Amino acid sequence: MTKEEVIREFVCRPSRIAVVGASPNRERPVSAVMAYLLERDFRLFPVNPAYTGQKVLGLDCAESLRDLPQEVDVVALFVGAKNQEPVLRDLHALPFRPVVWMQPGAENAEAEKALQAKGFSVVSGACLMATHRALCRKIQAGSSSDS
Numbered sequence: 001m002t003k004e005e006v007i008r009e010f011v012c013r014p015s016r017i018a019v020v021g022a023s024p025n026r027e028r029p030v031s032a033v034m035a036y037l038l039e040r041d042f043r044l045f046p047v048n049p050a051y052t053g054q055k056v057l058g059l060d061c062a063e064s065l066r067d068l069p070q071e072v073d074v075v076a077l078f079v080g081a082k083n084q085e086p087v088l089r090d091l092h093a094l095p096f097r098p099v100v101w102m103q104p105g106a107e108n109a110e111a112e113k114a115l116q117a118k119g120f121s122v123v124s125g126a127c128l129m130a131t132h133r134a135l136c137r138k139i140q141a142g143s144s145s146d147s
Helices: 003-011 029-039 085-093 109-117 128-142
Strands: 016-020 043-047 074-077 099-102 122-124
Touching: 003 099, 003 122, 003 128, 016 029, 029 043, 029 128, 074 085, 085 109, 099 109, 109 122
Parallel strands: 016 043, 016 074, 074 099, 099 122
Antiparallel strands: none
16 A cells, blocks of 8 residues: 555544554654544554553553454554564564554664565554644545545
8 A cells, every 4th residue: 555545544533543652641643642642533452561450541552463363454653663573573474464654763664675675555654643634634624525
C-alpha cells in the first residue's frame, strides 16, 4: 500500500492500532496521541512489557504483539531503533501483516527495508495524530461520493 492508501484506509477511518511503547505517563507524547485517537473511535491496544497487565488510558497493556487479543490494522512504533529488535521479531512472526507506522523518533531505515521485503507496508517519520489532523478532513471531503 502507498502512504496515501494507508492514510485513507487506516488513519482517516477508525481502525485497530497496536501502540508499541504505550505509557501511563501522561507527559509522554504517546499518551497525547493515544488520547486523540481514542476520542475519534480508534480501537487501541497498548503494548509495553514494562506495563504488562496495567491500564494505559483505561486499556489493558499487553507485554508484546504476540499477546494482542485480536488482529490489528496498524502497529504504531513509539520506540527508538535500539529498542525495536523484539518488536520486529514479533512482527515477522504474526500470522497477519499490519501496516507498520514508525512515529517520529522511531525511524529505522534498515528495519523498514526488511519489513517491506516481508510484505509489510511501512510509513516512517510521520505522526499519526498530526497526519489525521492535517489530512483526514480533506481526504474524507474528497471521497464522500465514494461511500
